[in-house]
Amino acid sequence: MSKNLLIVESPAKARTIKKYLGPDFKIMASVGHVKDLPVKKLGVDIENSFRPEYVTIKGKSKVLKDLKEAGKTADVVYLAPDPDREGEAIAWHIAQELKKDKNKIFRVLFNELTAKAIREAVRSPQHLNEDKFASQQARRILDRLVGYQLSPLLWTRVKRGLSAGRVQSVAVKMICDREREIHAFRSEEYWSLTAHLESKEPPAFTARLVKYEGKKIDLKNNGQVYNIISEIDGKEYRVSSVVKKQKKKNAPPPFITSLLQQEAHGKLNFTAKKTMSVAQNLYEGIEIGERGQIGLITYMRTDSFRLSDDAVSLARDYILQSFGSDYLPDRPNHFKSHKGAQEAHEAIRPTFTELDPQTVSPYLTKDQLALYTLIWKRFIACQMAPAILDQTQADIAAGKATFSASGSVTVFRGFTELYQKPLNGTEPDKGDDTPLPPLEKDQLLNLIKLEPAQHFTQPPPRYTEATLIKALEENGIGRPSTYAAILANISDRDYVIIEKKRFKPTELGFLVTDLLVRNFPDILNTSFTAKMEEDLDRIERGEMGWTNVLQNFYKSFKNDLDNAKDDMKGEVPTDISCPKCNRPMVIKSGKNGVFLACTGYPECKSTSNFQRDEHGKIIVEFTPEVENDNEPCEKCGMPMVLRSGKFGPFFACSGYPECKNTRPVRPRDETDQPVETSGIRCKICGARMIVKKSRGGQRFLACEQYPKCTHTESVSTNVPCPSQGCKGMVVEKASKKGRLFYSCNQYPECRFAMWDEPVDEICPECGTRVMGIKRTKDEAPILACRKKGCGFTKPMPPS
Numbered sequence: 001m002s003k004n005l006l007i008v009e010s011p012a013k014a015r016t017i018k019k020y021l022g023p024d025f026k027i028m029a030s031v032g033h034v035k036d037l038p039v040k041k042l043g044v045d046i047e048n049s050f051r052p053e054y055v056t057i058k059g060k061s062k063v064l065k066d067l068k069e070a071g072k073t074a075d076v077v078y079l080a081p082d083p084d085r086e087g088e089a090i091a092w093h094i095a096q097e098l099k100k101d102k103n104k105i106f107r108v109l110f111n112e113l114t115a116k117a118i119r120e121a122v123r124s125p126q127h128l129n130e131d132k133f134a135s136q137q138a139r140r141i142l143d144r145l146v147g148y149q150l151s152p153l154l155w156t157r158v159k160r161g162l163s164a165g166r167v168q169s170v171a172v173k174m175i176c177d178r179e180r181e182i183h184a185f186r187s188e189e190y191w192s193l194t195a196h197l198e199s200k201e202p203p204a205f206t207a208r209l210v211k212y213e214g215k216k217i218d219l220k221n222n223g224q225v226y227n228i229i230s231e232i233d234g235k236e237y238r239v240s241s242v243v244k245k246q247k248k249k250n251a252p253p254p255f256i257t258s259l260l261q262q263e264a265h266g267k268l269n270f271t272a273k274k275t276m277s278v279a280q281n282l283y284e285g286i287e288i289g290e291r292g293q294i295g296l297i298t299y300m301r302t303d304s305f306r307l308s309d310d311a312v313s314l315a316r317d318y319i320l321q322s323f324g325s326d327y328l329p330d331r332p333n334h335f336k337s338h339k340g341a342q343e344a345h346e347a348i349r350p351t352f353t354e355l356d357p358q359t360v361s362p363y364l365t366k367d368q369l370a371l372y373t374l375i376w377k378r379f380i381a382c383q384m385a386p387a388i389l390d391q392t393q394a395d396i397a398a399g400k401a402t403f404s405a406s407g408s409v410t411v412f413r414g415f416t417e418l419y420q421k422p423l424n425g426t427e428p429d430k431g432d433d434t435p436l437p438p439l440e441k442d443q444l445l446n447l448i449k450l451e452p453a454q455h456f457t458q459p460p461p462r463y464t465e466a467t468l469i470k471a472l473e474e475n476g477i478g479r480p481s482t483y484a485a486i487l488a489n490i491s492d493r494d495y496v497i498i499e500k501k502r503f504k505p506t507e508l509g510f511l512v513t514d515l516l517v518r519n520f521p522d523i524l525n526t527s528f529t530a531k532m533e534e535d536l537d538r539i540e541r542g543e544m545g546w547t548n549v550l551q552n553f554y555k556s557f558k559n560d561l562d563n564a565k566d567d568m569k570g571e572v573p574t575d576i577s578c579p580k581c582n583r584p585m586v587i588k589s590g591k592n593g594v595f596l597a598c599t600g601y602p603e604c605k606s607t608s609n610f611q612r613d614e615h616g617k618i619i620v621e622f623t624p625e626v627e628n629d630n631e632p633c634e635k636c637g638m639p640m641v642l643r644s645g646k647f648g649p650f651f652a653c654s655g656y657p658e659c660k661n662t663r664p665v666r667p668r669d670e671t672d673q674p675v676e677t678s679g680i681r682c683k684i685c686g687a688r689m690i691v692k693k694s695r696g697g698q699r700f701l702a703c704e705q706y707p708k709c710t711h712t713e714s715v716s717t718n719v720p721c722p723s724q725g726c727k728g729m730v731v732e733k734a735s736k737k738g739r740l741f742y743s744c745n746q747y748p749e750c751r752f753a754m755w756d757e758p759v760d761e762i763c764p765e766c767g768t769r770v771m772g773i774k775r776t777k778d779e780a781p782i783l784a785c786r787k788k789g790c791g792f793t794k795p796m797p798p799s
Contacts, residue, residue: 004024004076006027007028007080007091008027009033009087009090010031016284016295017080020119021119026070028066028070034067034090034093035055035056037140037144039058043144046145050547052141064097075104078108078125079094080108080109084299084481085481088129091128092128095128106125106126107129108125108126111298112297112346113284113294114351131540134539134545135539138549138550141550142166145557146165146523150523151164154570159589166529167486168493170477170523173513173517174468178462178463182459183612185457190219192209193208193219193451194208195208195398195403197396197405197448198446199438200437203436205436205437207394207405209402209403210395211402212228213400228400231401237396237447238443238444239396239442239444239445240395240397241394241441244391245391246390246391249388249416251385251419254348254349256347257481260348261275261469262467262469262470263378268370273485279371280300283298294352296350300348303338304337305335306345306346328385329385332383335382348375348379350379356376377419380418386415388411389411396445406436408434454788462502462504464502465503475530476533477530477533494508496509506594510572511588514572515570519567523557532549535549536549572586574586574587579608581598583600583604585598585606595607608620613739636658638654638659641654682709684709685711687709688704689701689702700714700732714731714732716730717742721744722768726744726750729745730742730743733753741755742756756774757772759772761783763787763792764792765785765791766792
């Protein structure tokens with residue numbers, strides 16, 4: 001019979017460890033946490049120093065029973081869950097259940113599943129870490145207090161099933177804040193001027209205008225550009241200065257959790273959740289031929305860049321043998337971890353350097369091999385020599401203008417021989433591997449051409465998984481073990497959607513965030529949340545008591561909670577007026593989504609759906625009037641009643657649920673409305689063409705003989721297309737979002753288009769044909785030249 005019992009949390013981990021410890025050890029798995037706070041109640045005695053009530057997790061009774069029976073007969077019990085706070089909590093709860101003498105139950109820690117690491121851990125057991133457990137317990141109680149007391153408030157004020165969390169709500173707010181930055185952004189025009197030049201020797205190169213008359217210049221319009229082009233026309237291009245220097249690009253650090261998630265997202269298109277799942281498999285063990293089941297990487301939840309001396313030594317040996325002495329630095333590369341990092345952990349690295357990706361590829365799935373390759377190459381590369389680049393920067397004078405050219409050539413690849421530039425959210429160096437020809441001061445160059453280019457400033461981008469994780473980390477929000485869960489939670493709750501691989505907040509996300517910001521400012525404050533994370537770290541270091549942290553937090557939270565119970569309304573005000581009673585409308589949430597509702601309810605029951613334009617402005621979608629459906633249900637004869645659903649209003653049988661017949665809402669009979677004629681005859685049948693509107697509100701011409709004749713046309717403005725050689729006419733069109741614009745009816749042969757309503761006039765300033773009517777909310781419409789940079793306007797002539 002085995003004398004010793006070693007308990008881990010994963011069956012896969014147990015299988016890997018079993019072969020290293022021999023017959024004196026029985027290896028068992030807890031299969032994760034065995035105890036937790038109860039699901040159906042708060043489970044925290046706030047008045048009694050936040051005492052938690054732990055219960056056995058559903059389905060874990062048999063696991064605990066088996067562990068307790070094995071513990072009774074074992075001489076010594078070794079608790080070996082993961083070496084983080086969650087692992088410490090698992091160990092603590094198992095120890096409480098086993099009730100073993102403290103000199104016969106120990107905690108063992110290892111960051112990798114190798115024979116050496118496991119045997120060393122068993123030879124050097126420790127007692128349970130009360131401070132680390134207290135830190136986990138404080139986090140768990142904090143999250144329970146917020147989640148279980150805040151979420152029910154959202155259920156009653158907004159919608160059942162919603163949740164709020166101490167960290168997830170801050171992440172949603174960051175996404176909403178970024179979207180509002182995008183809404184508020186107004187693009188500005190700017191220009192660049194690039195000279196294409198050649199020397200006596202190849203290659204040809206480009207230089208960009210940076211100064212004019214000795215001063216840095218910002219080109220705002222094409223007028224500035226063409227004035228400069230005119231001034232330097234015929235001038236010689238002479239090299240005024242050449243600066244050459246050598247630049248070193250140091251190797252990147254090894255992976256920590258956040259960097260692995262970012263890099264796997266950028267290079268492998270993995271979600272954070274998928275990255276952690278695949279990494280867990282690699283850590284717990286894979287069958288590798290004759291070696292059997294072995295762990296291929298170290299523990300994957302870490303914020304430390306530390307590497308063991310043995311691992312560094314093996315990496316350096318590999319570099320020397322595989323790449324040569326030039327690629328091996330004189331001393332090992334060391335990387336500084338951020339403040340508060342758990343230095344007891346190592347960075348993520350392969351456990352066996354000799355097991356390169358090619359060796360293990362027959363035994364791994366496609367995803368496992370891709371992630372392992374990333375980890376293995378990053379680890380070896382982090383100990384390699386820097387890449388060396390020769391950089392050249394040259395200024396070129398042409399009249400009053402100064403152009404700048406830069407280029408670089410890699411003269412020694414260093415770590416890039418194995419691992420390319422990390423995808424850290426920044427753009428590559430613009431000069432990398434773009435060589436310039438040999439240049440000398442006062443050298444004359446030949447101008448090939450000048451290339452002016454129009455640009456527009458771009459709004460800040462939405463967050464990807466990688467950039468959101470980076471932002472959370474930079475703001476001190478969350479920890480390595482929580483990033484993947486945070487991202488999964490906010491998507492599952494419909495607070496955000498993924499659009500083109502980027503997070504976009506839903507209207508529900510905006511609504512809940514605005515309510516929480518107004519009623520719980522601390523919970524939604526990034527600095528406050530970051531300070532809470534720091535306090536949890538201090539508890540783990542033994543610098544703070546866990547109950548003190550909870551007391552300090554709960555005092556202000558309880559005050560906000562009490563106020564919110566009295567004052568919080570599940571609505572957000574808008575500047576939209578009710579079309580029926582002119583009272584303000586608010587944004588609310590119902591079973592079919594977010595909508596606008598009149599504040600005069602129940603006297604006024606007006607509601608409407610809405611969308612937002614590119615600047616976040618609310619666009620109301622009022623339900624059109626409908627005819628009374630006096631026709632009874634064609635299936636059962638019962639009256640039909642008007643209902644509203646996910647896709648708008650519809651008629652449903654009043655005999656529901658016995659009869660489930662429905663009928664679409666028909667717009668009011670158009671014979672009740674005056675017909676707008678166009679003066680145009682149908683090209684197919686000769687009947688009149690009348691003006692109609694699409695579902696999106698877009699006008700178009702349709703034959704009055706519909707449905708016998710289905711011919712339609714766009715509404716013409718009677719303005720000839722100004723494109724040279726085109727004989728088309730400018731007509732009304734609608735964008736994908738329903739916005740009106742004007743384009744040539746010869747599309748796609750002619751691609752002329754403009755936003756403003758066209759007028760067949762010639763600009764007296766620049767001679768551009770066809771001007772546009774600009775309309776604003778507060779001012780009278782004006783006639784404006786459509787040519788960018790002209791700026792000519794004049795009042796509209798009286799109609």
